[in-house]
Amino acid sequence: MSWIAIGSIDDIPARGARCVVTPQGRIAVFRTAEDGFFAIDDHCPHKNGPLAQGIVHGNAVTCPLHGWVISLETGEAQGADDGAVRTYALKVEDGRLYISSDAIARRAA
Amino acid sequence: MTEKLVVIGAGMASGRMLEQLFEAAPGRFDVTLFGAEPRGNYNRIMLSPVLAGEKTYEAIVTHDGAWYDSHGVTCRFGETVTRIDRAARVVHSAGGTTPYDRLVIATGSAPFIIPVAGRDLPGVMAFRDYDDVQAMVAAAARPEARAVVIGGGLLGLEAAAALRLRGMDVVVLHLMGHLMERQLDPAAGYLLQRDLERRGIRIHCKAQTKAILGEGRAEAVLLEDGTIYPADIVVMAVGIRPEVRIATDARLQVERGIVVDDRMQTSDPAILAIGECVEHRNVCYGLVAPLYDMARVAARTLVGEEAAFRPVETATQLKVTGVSLYSAGDFADAPDREEIVLRDAGAGIYKRLVLKDNRILGAVLYGETADGGWFFDLLRKGADVSAMRDTLIFGQGCQGGAPLDPTAAVAALADDAEICGCNGVCKGKITGAIVARGLTTLDEVRAHTKASASCGSCTGLVEQLMTLTLGDRYNPAAVQPICGCTPLGHDDVRRLIKARRLKTIPAVMQELEWKTSCGCAKCRPALNYYLVCDWPDEYADDYQSRFVNERLHANIQKDGTYSVVPRMWGGVTNARELRAIADVVDHFQIPTVKVTGGQRIDMLGVRKEDLPAVWAALGEAGFISGHAYAKGLRTVKTCVGTDWCRFGTQDSTGFGIRIEKFMWGSWTPAKLKLGVSGCPRNCAEATCKDIGVICVDSGYEIHFAGAAGLDIKGTEVLTLVHTEDEALEHIVALTQMYREQARYLERIYKWAKRVGVDEIRRQIVGDADRRRAYFDRFVFSQRFAQVDPWSERVSGKDKHEFRPMAAIGFPVAAE
Numbered sequence: 038m039s040w041i042a043i044g045s046i047d048d049i050p051a052r053g054a055r056c057v058v059t060p061q062g063r064i065a066v067f068r069t070a071e072d073g074f075f076a077i078d079d080h081c082p083h084k085n086g087p088l089a090q091g092i093v094h095g096n097a098v099t100c101p102l103h104g105w106v107i108s109l110e111t112g113e114a115q116g117a118d119d120g121a122v123r124t125y126a127l128k129v130e131d132g133r134l135y136i137s138s139d140a141i142a143r144r145a146a
Numbered sequence: 147m148t149e150k151l152v153v154i155g156a157g158m159a160s161g162r163m164l165e166q167l168f169e170a171a172p173g174r175f176d177v178t179l180f181g182a183e184p185r186g187n188y189n190r191i192m193l194s195p196v197l198a199g200e201k202t203y204e205a206i207v208t209h210d211g212a213w214y215d216s217h218g219v220t221c222r223f224g225e226t227v228t229r230i231d232r233a234a235r236v237v238h239s240a241g242g243t244t245p246y247d248r249l250v251i252a253t254g255s256a257p258f259i260i261p262v263a264g265r266d267l268p269g270v271m272a273f274r275d276y277d278d279v280q281a282m283v284a285a286a287a288r289p290e291a292r293a294v295v296i297g298g299g300l301l302g303l304e305a306a307a308a309l310r311l312r313g314m315d316v317v318v319l320h321l322m323g324h325l326m327e328r329q330l331d332p333a334a335g336y337l338l339q340r341d342l343e344r345r346g347i348r349i350h351c352k353a354q355t356k357a358i359l360g361e362g363r364a365e366a367v368l369l370e371d372g373t374i375y376p377a378d379i380v381v382m383a384v385g386i387r388p389e390v391r392i393a394t395d396a397r398l399q400v401e402r403g404i405v406v407d408d409r410m411q412t413s414d415p416a417i418l419a420i421g422e423c424v425e426h427r428n429v430c431y432g433l434v435a436p437l438y439d440m441a442r443v444a445a446r447t448l449v450g451e452e453a454a455f456r457p458v459e460t461a462t463q464l465k466v467t468g469v470s471l472y473s474a475g476d477f478a479d480a481p482d483r484e485e486i487v488l489r490d491a492g493a494g495i496y497k498r499l500v501l502k503d504n505r506i507l508g509a510v511l512y513g514e515t516a517d518g519g520w521f522f523d524l525l526r527k528g529a530d531v532s533a534m535r536d537t538l539i540f541g542q543g544c545q546g547g548a549p550l551d552p553t554a555a556v557a558a559l560a561d562d563a564e565i566c567g568c569n570g571v572c573k574g575k576i577t578g579a580i581v582a583r584g585l586t587t588l589d590e591v592r593a594h595t596k597a598s599a600s601c602g603s604c605t606g607l608v609e610q611l612m613t614l615t616l617g618d619r620y621n622p623a624a625v626q627p628i629c630g631c632t633p634l635g636h637d638d639v640r641r642l643i644k645a646r647r648l649k650t651i652p653a654v655m656q657e658l659e660w661k662t663s664c665g666c667a668k669c670r671p672a673l674n675y676y677l678v679c680d681w682p683d684e685y686a687d688d689y690q691s692r693f694v695n696e697r698l699h700a701n702i703q704k705d706g707t708y709s710v711v712p713r714m715w716g717g718v719t720n721a722r723e724l725r726a727i728a729d730v731v732d733h734f735q736i737p738t739v740k741v742t743g744g745q746r747i748d749m750l751g752v753r754k755e756d757l758p759a760v761w762a763a764l765g766e767a768g769f770i771s772g773h774a775y776a777k778g779l780r781t782v783k784t785c786v787g788t789d790w791c792r793f794g795t796q797d798s799t800g801f802g803i804r805i806e807k808f809m810w811g812s813w814t815p816a817k818l819k820l821g822v823s824g825c826p827r828n829c830a831e832a833t834c835k836d837i838g839v840i841c842v843d844s845g846y847e848i849h850f851a852g853a854a855g856l857d858i859k860g861t862e863v864l865t866l867v868h869t870e871d872e873a874l875e876h877i878v879a880l881t882q883m884y885r886e887q888a889r890y891l892e893r894i895y896k897w898a899k900r901v902g903v904d905e906i907r908r909q910i911v912g913d914a915d916r917r918r919a920y921f922d923r924f925v926f927s928q929r930f931a932q933v934d935p936w937s938e939r940v941s942g943k944d945k946h947e948f949r950p951m952a953a954i955g956f957p958v959a960a961e
């Protein structure tokens with residue numbers, strides 16, 4: 038697997054998110070309170086809500102549009118809701134963040 | 147293969163049947179649902195509280211678009227079925243022909259219109275569907291409007307009470323000697339009449355309508371005895387007849403209703419019928435409980451299971467808030483019957499039981515109806531009551547000597563005793579579901595059993611059953627925890643934040659033993675608000691705990707773009723401001739510009755990346771954020787007042803602007819909207835605002851606790867003051883009291899209902915020192931709050947919010 042540099046961990050506030058733009062669409066990169074880092078598609082499985090804009094709690098985010106809770110680990114909607122978003126591997130090295138290259142190859146794959 | 151099922155009528159019976167059908171055999175039927183009304187299924191019996199303004203239409207919708215979609219129902223609302231062609235197995239409607247394998251007729255009934263002259267005049271209406279309700283609400287909105295309701299039965303009286311609540315002058319004309327004669331004996335009818343008259347409703351019994359008078363529209367009702375009652379609307383509520391026309395035309399067997407067998411099958415085996423349009427063993431029904439039974443049976447029949455509808459006794463309750471009335475069974479006098487009567491004139495209580503051979507035949511309760519369910523149960527079972535004859539009338543609590551507590555009374559009910567009449571749910575089903583599914587809240591019980599989910603009059607019983615089954619785990623008065631992260635409720639958390647001087651979210655979570663590491667999307671915004679409010683100078687606002695709109699200071703839209711609403715003080719603007727807005731719209735190619743309901747301009751469809759630049763351009767023209775996204779001060783609507791209006795008594799525009807300039811930027815538990823009207827004509831709609839001012843010659847009448855969103859409620863009057871300064875002090879103090887006491891997301895009217903309007907008056911009007919202290923605390927907090935969030939961001943704050951972290955995978959040249 039190859040990796041693409043996307044920035045520093047300090048670019049993302051704890052319990053917050055930033056976006057990475059790709060030709061296929063936006064990916065949301067999250068940082069949890071415990072400094073866990075996760076990347077998932079920035080499109081809620083419900084009605085495409087921008088997940089990066091939601092409130093981050095534990096290892097999950099609440100979508101800003103209608104309140105679905107999406108697991109950052111699995112990309113799956115929690116509770117009674119049904120649906121999932123794609124997740125991407127991330128790695129942190131010396132305070133820098135790298136995303137797996139599937140992030141740009143995803144449609145082709 | 148799926149079978150084609152066509153259902154005619156989207157009413158209460160068909161809605162229930164479809165639910166049961168999809169549960170029993172998902173995917174088996176391809177359903178087309180016709181409804182003459184331009185809307186889907188809703189809870190018709192709740193039209194009375196909607197008419198009274200106690201509920202909204204939205205709150206009584208039982209099946210929404212998402213539900214129909216998820217079950218693949220083709221909805222043909224607003225389309226009447228005009229003919230059934232049984233030979234070709236198709237139905238005809240305006241949209242053409244629709245084939246069926248199975249057909250269900252659920253057309254309900256049509257209101258009976260008495261054949262007098264003038265019955266076709268505009269202004270003569272029935273009370274059957276939401277269109278009728280809308281027509282009545284519109285009529286009631288006219289000042290000094292008068293209604294004549296013909297019919298003193300259940301429906302007529304619910305309409306009369308509701309129209310009276312809406313401020314109409316109401317007269318009820320009733321043909322018989324006393325009200326609701328089919329359900330009440332004369333004594334109870336008299337008590338009911340007295341109670342309604344106390345509410346200002348005129349009642350005329352033995353009134354025979356001769357004609358409805360009017361030129362071009364209804365203007366009055368003429369009785370046979372010559373009496374004339376002027377009327378702007380005439381509501382006919384004299385009865386219903388089963389809606390059988392299409393069945394008759396199709397030559398199905400029809401008597402008074404469409405004849406069905408125990409399986410709900412009509413004389414054509416491919417066709418079923420349910421609801422008020424049917425006749426089963428010579429009986430037509432007009433209450434929902436038996437219709438729901440029919441719905442259940444029909445669903446079973448459709449999937450090929452055995453089920454049979456059995457005739458049932460029905461009980462009646464009048465849904466007029468503040469009137470308790472219960473009646474069941476047969477209470478006509480007859481030689482072989484005995485009766486037991488209890489009267490307490492002082493308390494307005496009357497109870498009567500009719501017995502035959504030591505079994506209850508009928509029960510009428512007025513004023514105190516708690517034992518209705520118990521009597522009804524004895525009646526339906528035909529229980530021998532001789533052993534408790536002497537104390538029977540005192541109710542279940544008096545059986546076995548010492549009075550029992552209400553829970554014990556419910557405990558004593560048999561498992562098959564009916565608790566929810568509307569939905570036919572018995573005790574055993576409720577307690578069973580509570581145990582089997584681990585239900586702990588009333589809402590869950592409603593969702594799983596349907597008990598108390600229709601008219602709600604059995605809510606008390608259901609709660610008692612929950613107490614009985616769950617013991618300490620259910621306490622209706624117990625505090626609702628903020629969310630799953632803590633057992634504490636909002637009030638406790640607010641109290642402890644102050645008492646223990648907790649000043650950060652982690653401190654609150656640590657000290658109050660939160661169960662999760664960093665809360666959730668429900669508790670964090672609440673805590674953030676409480677801390678902002680309680681420690682304005684010390685607390686550092688936690689943006690990650692704010693909903694996106696408050697974090698970005700713009701309203702997120704469904705496509706992920708944002709809307710921008712600048713403040714337009716008191717709704718007043720000028721050419722320079724408008725020109726600046728026009729330039730911004732052109733420059734950023736903003737797709738929609740709209741005047742809001744709050745007297746200002748909304749620019750919709752702005753890309754997130756553009757927000758800072760849009761704000762910068764607006765800022766140059768002097769605009770600041772309108773906080774259209776905030777749980778905070780939104781708008782102060784004004785009218786033109788003494789500046790221009792020939793009726794204005796004070797400078798309502800100037801005062802509104804003054805309030806807005808004083809209060810903008812403040813965070814509140816829920817949004818806060820104000821209005822200032824220059825005279826009682828109230829063009830700024832101040833009497834449905836969170837806080838409103840009506841200017842009068844002698845000064846300023848201050849109102850509060852109105853609502854015009856999800857709920858509709860006129861304001862309460864706080865007080866009348868003589869100067870603008872005093873008015874401002876009262877308004878600000880009231881706002882601060884609300885800020886300090888309310889629960890997050892609780893609008894002012896809900897908070898006022900909880901703490902009591904009198905208590906608020908006592909603190910704000912009656913206690914000048916306290917008022918001053920509230921006022922001062924608000925002013926202190928404004929020192930930190932009145933910062934325009936837009937200009938802060940234009941200057942670079944939270945820059946990271948507005949641009950992506952990286953762009954990857956693009957050809958380099960495109961960067």
Ligand code: SRM
Nearest residue numbers: 701709741742743744745746748774780819854855856857
């Ligand atoms: C823009 C506007 C509609 C319009 O085009 O006129 C509007 C738009 C929205 N309203 Fe409203 N409301 C607007 C005036 C009103 C009014 C009328 C008024 O303010 O005079 C009401 C009834 C009064 C009231 O506040 O109750 C109103 C009652 C609501 C409610 C129901 C609140 C309630 O507790 O009953 C919501 C839902 C909520 O807040 O949870 C809501 C929510 C919304 C939201 C924020 C929905 C959302 O969460 O995305 C809409 C945002 C659209 C946007 O991005 O601009 N809006 N909304 C109005 C903006 C006024 C302004 O200048 O700030």
Ligand SMILES: Cc1cc2nc3c(=O)[nH]c(=O)nc-3n(C[C@H](O)[C@H](O)[C@H](O)COP(=O)(O)OP(=O)(O)OC[C@H]3O[C@@H](n4cnc5c(N)ncnc54)[C@H](O)[C@@H]3O)c2cc1C
Nearest residue numbers: 155157158159181182190191226227253254421422433434
């Ligand atoms: C204001 C009010 C208060 C009430 N309060 C109570 C109460 O407290 N308790 C109680 O038990 N009952 C109450 N009722 C009675 C209860 O609402 C009815 O018994 C129940 O709604 C009947 O259900 P249904 O499905 O048979 O008919 P409906 O709910 O009337 O549904 C029939 C539907 O079929 C449509 N329709 C008719 N013909 C056609 C056609 N040819 N093509 C297409 N669509 C057609 C009609 O427009 C209607 O929408 C009340 C009724 C009203 C109006």
Ligand code: SF4
Nearest residue numbers: 703704742743855856
């Ligand atoms: S009424 Fe308000 S919340 Fe509803 S769609 Fe219109 S703007 Fe949105």
Ligand code: FES
Nearest residue numbers: 081084086100103
């Ligand atoms: S789009 Fe995410 S919850 Fe609806």
